[in-house]
Amino acid sequence: EAGVTQFPSHSVIEKGQTVTLRCDPISGHDNLYWYRRVMGKEIKFLLHFVKESKQDESGMPNNRFLAERTGGTYSTLKVQPAELEDSGVYFCASSPTASGYEQFFGPGTRLTVL
């Protein structure tokens, strides 16, 4: 069974540009989460999808971030326009249950905004 995959693995962009990150969860997992980790700090929750619906997006930092999960399969996270403080590693995770006590993480996308 394939794990959670994310694309790209690395992205370097300039301030003001747009970047779209993609996550493919484990097949059959209705629950999909986005997180961000800034170096040395906690893994910070961004939002949670159940199928195509946003269940909790309280962690999204501002309206420059837009997440979608059309069709309830893969998800995208768009940052537009990117700012320096958006740099970090963006992780996607999926879980078969809403409790989410066991989440399966992807390898992350390292975003660097210059």
Next chain:
Amino acid sequence: GQSLEQPSEVTAVEGAIVQINCTYQTSGFYGLSWYQQHDGGAPTFLSYNALDGLEETGRFSSFLSRSDSYGYLLLQELQMKDSASYFCAVRDGNGGFKTIFGAGTRLFVKA
């Protein structure tokens, strides 16, 4: 709000036992999870405690005391490959679905 506290770094020698503590403050509680993350890798699930007591999985064990809002991860017979960051995590207690992670404990295993 919700918060978790864990030590930033722990160092131990190969073959030893190490305990990584986690204290939490939540407005509700749905259990404590532990994840391991190697440098450059994805966090991987290690264990979960919903009830008080010790859960053992091979060399790793996890303990929870809900009355003390405290848990720990115990790693026995340490190996070099155990050098990694370890995160405790709880689910939001306000009926939401967000998972709150601690800042992680960096474990260094020395020969």
